[in-house]
Each structure stands twice: as structure tokens, then as C-alpha cells.
Amino acid sequence: MRAAKRGSGRGLSLCLSLMAELLALPACAQTPLKAIVTAENATGRFNGIVVASVEGQPTEAIPAGRLSKTRKAATLDTPWRLASISKQITAVLVMMSVERKEVSLDTPLKAVLPEFADLPSGNVTVKALLRHQSGLPDPSETPANADGVAQFYTHDKADHGFCRGPLRADPEAFHYNNCDYYLLSDVLEKVTGRPFAQLLEERISGPLGLKTLRLYQPGDREPFTAVDSDGAPEPVLSLSVYEAAAGIKGSARDLMRFDTALMSGRLLSRDSLKALWEGEPSLGYVALGAWAYTVKPTGCAQPMTVVERRGAVGNVQTLNLIWPERQGVIIAFSRTAATDWGQLWQDKGFMRDLVVAAWCR
Numbered sequence: 001m002r003a004a005k006r007g008s009g010r011g012l013s014l015c016l017s018l019m020a021e022l023l024a025l026p027a028c029a030q031t032p033l034k035a036i037v038t039a040e041n042a043t044g045r046f047n048g049i050v051v052a053s054v055e056g057q058p059t060e061a062i063p064a065g066r067l068s069k070t071r072k073a074a075t076l077d078t079p080w081r082l083a084s085i086s087k088q089i090t091a092v093l094v095m096m097s098v099e100r101k102e103v104s105l106d107t108p109l110k111a112v113l114p115e116f117a118d119l120p121s122g123n124v125t126v127k128a129l130l131r132h133q134s135g136l137p138d139p140s141e142t143p144a145n146a147d148g149v150a151q152f153y154t155h156d157k158a159d160h161g162f163c164r165g166p167l168r169a170d171p172e173a174f175h176y177n178n179c180d181y182y183l184l185s186d187v188l189e190k191v192t193g194r195p196f197a198q199l200l201e202e203r204i205s206g207p208l209g210l211k212t213l214r215l216y217q218p219g220d221r222e223p224f225t226a227v228d229s230d231g232a233p234e235p236v237l238s239l240s241v242y243e244a245a246a247g248i249k250g251s252a253r254d255l256m257r258f259d260t261a262l263m264s265g266r267l268l269s270r271d272s273l274k275a276l277w278e279g280e281p282s283l284g285y286v287a288l289g290a291w292a293y294t295v296k297p298t299g300c301a302q303p304m305t306v307v308e309r310r311g312a313v314g315n316v317q318t319l320n321l322i323w324p325e326r327q328g329v330i331i332a333f334s335r336t337a338a339t340d341w342g343q344l345w346q347d348k349g350f351m352r353d354l355v356v357a358a359w360c361r
Contacts, residue, residue, distance in 0.1 A: 033357040037062045040350055044231075048334040049074040051252045052358035055327035060358070061252065067224035067335065076253040078223055079212045080333040081239060083311025083318045085255070086248035087181050089204065089213075091130055091289025092262065094184055095272045096203055102191040105130075105275070109183065112190050120167055126187060128172070129180040130288040131280065135171025136163050136179040147235035156218040158182050158241050174283045178245035185244035196244050205254075208261050213250040216240045220249075226315040229338040234315045246313050252331050259322050259329045277307050277324070295345050297352050300360035304328075310341055317341070319351065328359050 033052060040046040047065035063073035082089070097103045103112065103126060110122030124134045139152035139162060152162065163179035185196040192199055197215045205213045216239040226234045239247055250258075261267050268276065279285030279292035290309040296302065307322040315337035321330040321344075332341075332354065342349015 031060060033060050034062050036353045036357050037064050041065050045338045046334050047336045049252055051256055051331045053329050054359050077251045079249050079251050081313050081316050082248045082250050083246045083313040083316060085309050085311050085318050085320045086244060086246045088289045088309040089248055090181050090184055090244045092267055093188055093199060093203060095268050095276050097188060097191055099269060099272055103187060112187050115164060119164060129184050131286050132174050132176050132180055133172050134180050135167040136177055137165040138177045139179060153241050154238060156238050156240050158243050160186060181245035182243060208257055210254040210257060213254045216247045216249055224335045226335045228315050237314050242313060246311060255331050256329055263324050263327055293345060297347050297356050299356040323359060330354050330358050
């Protein structure tokens with residue numbers, strides 16, 4: 001997979017220009033992408049916003065539904081919980097530290113974190129954490145409360161000590177686990193001497209001018225009401241507990257800018273991007289903080305290598321797709337648990353329809 005040349009970013013416009021400091025979404029003509037998003041909203045399976053771009057083509061930003069029964073539709077600047085797209089951002093921060101020789105992908109936990117010196121998990125490497133091959137305890141497996149929320153996530157701050165518990169029976173097998181990214185943030189804080197929130201600001205949000213890309217803090221309120229498949233509001237969640245694993249928030253505008261900067265080489269070198277986006281077939285094409293695979297959906301003239309990152313916290317569903325060869329981006333945020341992205345590699349589903357409409361016109 002090749003990275004785009006530094007500075008390239010044509011087509012990043014919102015009917016005129018995404019990078020213009022727009023205060024509201026302009027009205028866009030009916031397009032295949034808008035028709036798909038509108039139809040999905042009509043079924044009750046999607047409520048939020050879709051933003052899409054491809055090099056040389058206009059960007060579309062399509063709000064669908066309202067943020068609650070009384071609030072307006074989403075805009076480019078509405079902040080959303082990014083959920084596990086946070087892992088994608090954390091992985092970029094890790095690769096930045098690798099480039100600075102502050103740490104390597106082969107560095108074991110015990111070399112950085114003294115509390116792991118005498119534990120079997122002390123041999124777990126940074127790369128194993130990034131690809132969920134650590135065997136660490138899983139916070140989602142702690143007992144659930146009456147609202148169905150795992151006990152681990154009922155506090156304002158994550159208990160990183162929990163992640164030092166016994167390893168799973170098959171430690172090197174793939175097991176999706178937030179502990180991996182809690183410990184990656186600990187590693188980053190140790191090797192840089194900066195809290196994770198400060199590192200996010202200094203290396204990504206600040207340089208790129210991203211006003212909304214921040215960690216959730218205790219008590220933060222959101223501009224939308226997340227609902228379950230029946231339309232009932234979700235229980236109150238402590239979003240700050242998700243931290244580097246799933247606790248970053250940001251707008252569609254800022255995530256688009258992050259994706260564009262990443263593809264253009266502003267954040268990482270070509271070699272680092274190659275390492276970041278190398279999907280491992282034996283592990284279902286998991287890469288570092290995302291998945292990367294090649295597909296050719298029906299309706300597309302050529303195969304495309306796609307970097308996929310999706311997430312969910314509570315009832316909010318998030319999707320971030322990158323097509324590096326063509327500077328393609330599709331971002332979708334939905335406030336309902338009814339949203340089902342489907343699987344692009346199966347050549348069906350909502351995500352597949354978004355890709356064909358946005359990138360294969």
C-alpha cells in the first residue's frame with residue numbers, strides 16, 4: 001500500500017471546500033451516496049452523519065436524522081465519541097514514538113514498565129499490544145451491572161492494575177481487548193514523559209489544528225442522545241474510563257483532517273505507514289490499530305486496499321475507512337445501536353454500499 005505524496009489532498013471539499021471554516025452544512029444535491037444514507041435513516045438503522053471524499057472529487061457531508069427528539073441534525077463540527085477509532089489514533093502516536101526511537105515495536109513491557117518486571121506478561125511486546133496478541137485480562141469480561149455495563153467501565157478512570165492479572169490460556173492468539181491500549185498509553189507516557197492527553201495534543205491535535213480531538217474527561221456532556229435498537233436512551237456511561245482504548249472524541253471534520261494528514265505523510269513516514277497498515281492474513285488482516293485488506297466490491301472498476309477501523313461505545317457506532325491510493329475517506333457516526341455496517345469483504349451491507357457510492361462513481 002503506498003502513501004500519498006506529501007501535501008496532496010485534492011477533493012477535500014464539502015460541496016465547495018471541506019477545509020473552509022464552514023459554520024453550517026450547505027445543501028447538497030441528491031447523489032447516490034445521499035440516497036443510500038437517507039434510505040438507511042428511513043429504516044431506523046442509521047442516525048448521524050456520513051462524510052466521504054476521494055481525490056479529485058467533491059466531498060459529501062450528509063446528515064441523517066436529528067441528534068435527539070428536539071435537537072438539530074449533526075454538522076461537520078459535532079463532536080462524537082470516536083469509540084475504538086481511538087485505537088487507530090493511539091497506534092499512530094505509538095509509531096511516532098517508534099520513529100523518534102523512544103520505543104520499538106519489539107520492546108517488551110518489562111523494559112519500560114517496572115511493575116511488569118516479574119510477570120509473565122512482561123514479555124508482551126508493543127507490537128503484540130497493537131495487534132491484540134497479548135493474552136492480557138479483558139475488562140469486558142468483568143461482571144455486568146443492572147444496566148449491562150461491565151463493572152470495569154463504571155468508574156471515571158480505568159484500573160490499569162487490572163491489566164496485570166493472569167494471562168489467557170493462549171496468550172498469542174488474537175483476542176480483542178482494551179487492556180492492550182491502556183498499557184500502550186502507559187508505555188507512551190513512560191517513554192515520552194508526558195501524560196497521554198498532552199501527547200495527543202502536542203503531536204496530533206495541536207499541529208493539525210484539531211479543535212475537538214480530545215480525551216473525554218469525567219462529567220463531559222454530549223450533544224446527542226444515544227439510543228438502543230428500540231429507540232430507548234442508553235444508560236449513563238462514564239466515557240472517560242475508556243481513555244486511549246476508546247475514550248477519544250472528535251468531529252467528522254477533525255477526523256477527516258487526521259486521515260488526510262496521515263495519508264499525506266504529515267504524521268508518519270512512508271515506512272511507518274507501511275508497518276502501520278500491514279494486515280496480517282492469519283489474524284483476519286488485523287494491522288496496527290486497524291484492519292487492512294484488499295477488496296473489489298461489485299460496482300467498482302478496480303481492487304482497493306482499504307484501512308478499516310470501526311468502533312462502538314454504548315449505542316454509538318463509528319466507522320473510519322481510508323483508501324490511501326486514491327486519498328479516499330469515508331467517516332460515519334451513528335447514535336443508534338441499530339446501525340449495522342456489514343462487512344466490505346462480503347460485498348454486501350451498508351458499508352459496502354457507502355464505498356461503492358462514494359469511491360466507485
